[in-house]
Amino acid sequence: MKKYINNIWLGIYTVLVGMKITIIHLFAKNVTVQYPNKHPLEKASGDKMPMNARNRIFVDMDLCNGCNGCARACPVNCITVQTLKVVPGDAPPLKNGEKRGLWVPSYTLDFAKCCFCGLCIDPCPTEAIKMTTEFEYSAYDRKDLFYKFSTMTDEEIQQKKELLANFQAEKAKKEAEAKKAADAAKAAEAPKPETGELKIDN
Amino acid sequence: MGETKKVEFEYSQIDSERMRLNVGPQHPSTHGVLRLEVELDGEIVTEVIPHIGYLHRCFEKHCEKMTYPQVIPYIDRMDYICAMNNEWPYVMGIEKLMGIEVPEKVEYIRVIFAELNRIANHQIAIATFGLDAGAFTPFLYLFRDREFILSIFEKASGGRLLYNYYWVGGLAADVHKEFKEDVLSIVKQVRETNKEIADLLLYNKIFIERVANVGILPADVAISYGCSGPVARGSGLAFDLRKDAPYSIYDRFDFDVVTGHGEVGTVGDCFDRNIVRFHEMEQSCRIIEQAIEQMPMDGDVREKLPKKIRPPKGEIYTKAENPKGELGFYIVSNGTDKPERIKSRGTSFVNLSVLPEISKGYLFADLIMILGSVDIVLGEVDR
Amino acid sequence: MEQQILTLYDWIVKLSSSNLIALIVVITLPLVFLMVYALVAILGELKISAFIQERLGPMRTGPWGIIQPVAEVVKLLQKEDITPDAANKPLFNMAPFLMFTAAYAGFAVIPFSSHFVPAGINLGLFYIFAMGSLAVIGLVMGGWASNNKYSLLGALRSVAQIISYEIPAAIVILTIVVLASSMNLQVINANQGGWFWNWYLFGGPGTAWKLIIIPVTFSMFLLYLVASLAETNRTPFDIPEGESELVAGYHTEYSGMKFAMFFFAEYANMFVVAALISILFFGGWNSPFGDFMNGPIWGVFWFISKSFVFVFVQIWLRWTLPRLRVDQLMGVTWKVMTPIAFICFFAIGLWLMFN
Numbered sequence: 024m025k026k027y028i029n030n031i032w033l034g035i036y037t038v039l040v041g042m043k044i045t046i047i048h049l050f051a052k053n054v055t056v057q058y059p060n061k062h063p064l065e066k067a068s069g070d071k072m073p074m075n076a077r078n079r080i081f082v083d084m085d086l087c088n089g090c091n092g093c094a095r096a097c098p099v100n101c102i103t104v105q106t107l108k109v110v111p112g113d114a115p116p117l118k119n120g121e122k123r124g125l126w127v128p129s130y131t132l133d134f135a136k137c138c139f140c141g142l143c144i145d146p147c148p149t150e151a152i153k154m155t156t157e158f159e160y161s162a163y164d165r166k167d168l169f170y171k172f173s174t175m176t177d178e179e180i181q182q183k184k185e186l187l188a189n190f191q192a193e194k195a196k197k198e199a200e201a202k203k204a205a206d207a208a209k210a211a212e213a214p215k216p217e218t219g220e221l222k223i224d225n
Numbered sequence: 226m227g228e229t230k231k232v233e234f235e236y237s238q239i240d241s242e243r244m245r246l247n248v249g250p251q252h253p254s255t256h257g258v259l260r261l262e263v264e265l266d267g268e269i270v271t272e273v274i275p276h277i278g279y280l281h282r283c284f285e286k287h288c289e290k291m292t293y294p295q296v297i298p299y300i301d302r303m304d305y306i307c308a309m310n311n312e313w314p315y316v317m318g319i320e321k322l323m324g325i326e327v328p329e330k331v332e333y334i335r336v337i338f339a340e341l342n343r344i345a346n347h348q349i350a351i352a353t354f355g356l357d358a359g360a361f362t363p364f365l366y367l368f369r370d371r372e373f374i375l376s377i378f379e380k381a382s383g384g385r386l387l388y389n390y391y392w393v394g395g396l397a398a399d400v401h402k403e404f405k406e407d408v409l410s411i412v413k414q415v416r417e418t419n420k421e422i423a424d425l426l427l428y429n430k431i432f433i434e435r436v437a438n439v440g441i442l443p444a445d446v447a448i449s450y451g452c453s454g455p456v457a458r459g460s461g462l463a464f465d466l467r468k469d470a471p472y473s474i475y476d477r478f479d480f481d482v483v484t485g486h487g488e489v490g491t492v493g494d495c496f497d498r499n500i501v502r503f504h505e506m507e508q509s510c511r512i513i514e515q516a517i518e519q520m521p522m523d524g525d526v527r528e529k530l531p532k533k534i535r536p537p538k539g540e541i542y543t544k545a546e547n548p549k550g551e552l553g554f555y556i557v558s559n560g561t562d563k564p565e566r567i568k569s570r571g572t573s574f575v576n577l578s579v580l581p582e583i584s585k586g587y588l589f590a591d592l593i594m595i596l597g598s599v600d601i602v603l604g605e606v607d608r
Numbered sequence: 609m610e611q612q613i614l615t616l617y618d619w620i621v622k623l624s625s626s627n628l629i630a631l632i633v634v635i636t637l638p639l640v641f642l643m644v645y646a647l648v649a650i651l652g653e654l655k656i657s658a659f660i661q662e663r664l665g666p667m668r669t670g671p672w673g674i675i676q677p678v679a680e681v682v683k684l685l686q687k688e689d690i691t692p693d694a695a696n697k698p699l700f701n702m703a704p705f706l707m708f709t710a711a712y713a714g715f716a717v718i719p720f721s722s723h724f725v726p727a728g729i730n731l732g733l734f735y736i737f738a739m740g741s742l743a744v745i746g747l748v749m750g751g752w753a754s755n756n757k758y759s760l761l762g763a764l765r766s767v768a769q770i771i772s773y774e775i776p777a778a779i780v781i782l783t784i785v786v787l788a789s790s791m792n793l794q795v796i797n798a799n800q801g802g803w804f805w806n807w808y809l810f811g812g813p814g815t816a817w818k819l820i821i822i823p824v825t826f827s828m829f830l831l832y833l834v835a836s837l838a839e840t841n842r843t844p845f846d847i848p849e850g851e852s853e854l855v856a857g858y859h860t861e862y863s864g865m866k867f868a869m870f871f872f873a874e875y876a877n878m879f880v881v882a883a884l885i886s887i888l889f890f891g892g893w894n895s896p897f898g899d900f901m902n903g904p905i906w907g908v909f910w911f912i913s914k915s916f917v918f919v920f921v922q923i924w925l926r927w928t929l930p931r932l933r934v935d936q937l938m939g940v941t942w943k944v945m946t947p948i949a950f951i952c953f954f955a956i957g958l959w960l961m962f963n
Binding site for chain 3: 355
């Protein structure tokens with residue numbers, strides 16, 4: 024009987040305790056914000072999006088030297104880099120002053136695949152690839168999530184290709200000539216001229 | 226006729242049909258895409274068959290195509306509730322294989338983040354457990370607090386759920402300057418909310434009635450099924466890898482292993498499993514406070530490593546105390562930069578296997594509570 | 609005693625000299641009220657739950673989201689009306705309307721003011737109770753006809769639950785009937801006129817001796833509050849639709865307007881029981897402060913605000929408590945509430961005998 028009454032009392036008492044807590048919260052301050060109207064960046068508590076938040080990736084093509092390290096580090100293969108050798112004396116140096124060894128005619132990143140792990144940031148020698156705090160870039164079409172970072176136009180690429188082809192042909196010729204000159208006596212066969220192809224390094 | 230014949234009546238004589246009920250894969254309370262084939266006799270559960278595999282992603286096979294650092298984001302996605310704890314045994318294994326000693330500061334940050342993530346995990350476990358019982362409000366109070374913890378993780382690693390923070394030989398990034406104050410304020414907040422949750426949910430008479438004496442898991446059954454974590458500790462087994470096989474720097478901290486002792490019912494019931502999680506949050510708070518006190522703030526967080534991580538030929542099994550139990554990784558290295566084989570001992574998977582054993586004979590509503598008290602994450606069950 | 613009062617009905621008859629118009633007005637008023645109330649209650653549920661959980665709730669539709677319930681109704685109206693292939697179609701289609709009818713029929717005898725009650729019959733309480741039980745048939749119909757195992761389980765649970773909870777509720781009501789010596793809700797209201805200590809919560813009108821029975825009436829109020837929660841399937845007794853177990857219980861298979869009907873019926877039922885609490889224990893349309901703000905028009909205000917307080921309590925409880933299990937639910941009625949209700953009944957009976 025004592026247990027019976029105690030149970031009833033506990034039932035009523037704990038319900039009342041719970042009701043007390045919820046009624047306090049009813050008049051407490053809300054913690055949610057109206058997101059698109061009020062950006063989390065501007066949250067009143069000063070709780071800003073941290074600087075190293077891993078969101079949309081940005082690649083600075085003036086810094087990218089086409090080393091392909093990011094594409095190799097990516098666990099989901101969402102980065103594709105195509106490179107083209109630079110003709111000496113033709114290319115401006117990278118933003119940080121280093122010599123540019125490769126053109127990057129195509130640098131694509133598929134954000135539909137990207138898992139935002141941040142592994143691509145670490146191997147970059149020139150810190151060209153960075154994760155930004157920008158997170159509002161959803162799109163209606165998957166194609167819109169396929170980002171092309173390269174700033175080179177088609178004509179430029181074509182031009183650089185031709186330049187490289189010419190240069191390589193010239194170089195091959197020169198080499199052949201040099202070889203010819205050197206091995207004139209032997210009269211060896213000319214080396215096969217190498218054609219400048221788009222180098223896919225993957 | 227003359228004499229009346231007494232009709233023997235027994236319940237079992239009623240020609241009753243048993244109902245087969247499909248709970249899941251889309252059901253509010255299966256915590257993901259678990260499918261339970263339940264046989265019901267009225268409302269009483271006579272048989273439970275869990276069907277898993279709806280979230281299978283071939284994690285282990287996938288790893289063989291990945292380099293060692295590339296595996297870590299996939300490990301995050303196993304038990305996405307406590308990704309920090311998941312990464313730990315894996316990187317620890319590779320570090321052991323390669324013979325790397327990580328800096329002191331890294332160890333402290335790892336401990337602090339693992340314990341914070343343990344709190345975050347237990348908050349979700351208690352919150353969803355309450356939700357299974359129909360209490361919606363504590364669910365959101367706990368989720369609110371979890372967001373504060375995730376903010377700390379975001380400040381350090383950049384991610385809110387999938388961190389990729391524990392790297393081989395160190396951490397992905399250093400913590401921010403006000404790290405210690407932030408963590409301590411979170412510890413304070415966690416304690417405050419815990420008090421509230423105890424009043425609002427855990428010691429509510431209705432809730433106690435729902436969970437006491439339900440789904441009793443005796444200690445010997447827990448051992449024979451290989452249960453670990455709060456499921457085993459709820460049955461009274463003081464099994465905690467942080468104490469039993471101290472890894473990292475856990476031997477430096479003073480904390481208790483919480484076990485269930487049948488506070489309101491029998492040892493090993495749903496209430497015990499849940500209250501163990503609740504008290505473990507307090508123990509985690511204690512560890513965090515001690516670690517914050519001892520932690521050095523200066524120093525590098527990454528050991529110098531070769532560009533390609535190539536552990537020497539060999540194999541290793543490392544385990545760590547996940548919030549859900551013992552999480553282990555068996556790594557076979559063949560000397561290249563890709564693992565030969567990785568096998569993980571999924572905690573949720575092992576703990577889930579005990580469900581058919583402990584849910585027979587209870588009501589259907591109890592089955593939901595038992596499933597909630599085991600606290601599974603389907604990402605880890607199916608991998 | 610109603611005959612002397614010029615009721616709304618008589619007044620309209622006098623104005624329009626047509627019984628039909630008066631009848632239509634008197635019937636339509638509660639329906640209009642019910643529609644407006646349902647919208648307010650849905651918004652209240654959304655907002656109160658949000659504030660309790662430190663959220664903001666709906667904010668997009670209108671200022672502070674006050675048009676949200678309208679948007680929800682429009683959404684439900686637009687939805688495809690699905691009838692499962694395996695369902696028993698006539699029953700399946702009938703169930704939500706039966707439930708709503710039962711809930712709305714309860715409004716027929718609710719006295720909104722001293723001068724306005726749609727049907728001032730002498731068996732008012734009895735009638736409300738009968739109509740409350742009718743809702744069970746709708747539940748079972750819906751649950752059975754859906755041909756879904758979850759629906760069936762929910763329906764069977766709800767039958768057991770509602771029938772069991774009617775017993776303590778009926779005994780409590782019977783006690784009030786004994787105190788008031790009438791089943792007419794207007795008479796019960798009129799008895800509690802004057803100051804708030806004349807409410808049946810405080811033992812009804814009488815001398816200081818009634819202090820003895822205040823604990824009894826108070827526990828009767830608690831009993832009825834709990835029983836009414838169970839009758840309207842609200843948390844902690846929402847096991848027929850127990851979301852985490854039975855997905856949505858008896859209305860799992862319903863969509864569109866039929867689902868909206870169940871929804872409306874739930875809110876209508878909430879008001880009926882809240883109104884009954886305010887009539888039985890809190891003086892209905894009487895002002896709590898004697899003649900202050902008393903009268904037929906103020907009566908509507910007092911009655912509705914008193915009822916809304918109990919609707920609020922129902923919402924408040926829903927967002928505080930977990931739900932009971934089906935066997936515990938039965939245990940609570942049969943082992944706790946029914947015996948206590950009987951004790952209260954005897955205590956009141958004895959008190960009346962010696963008074």
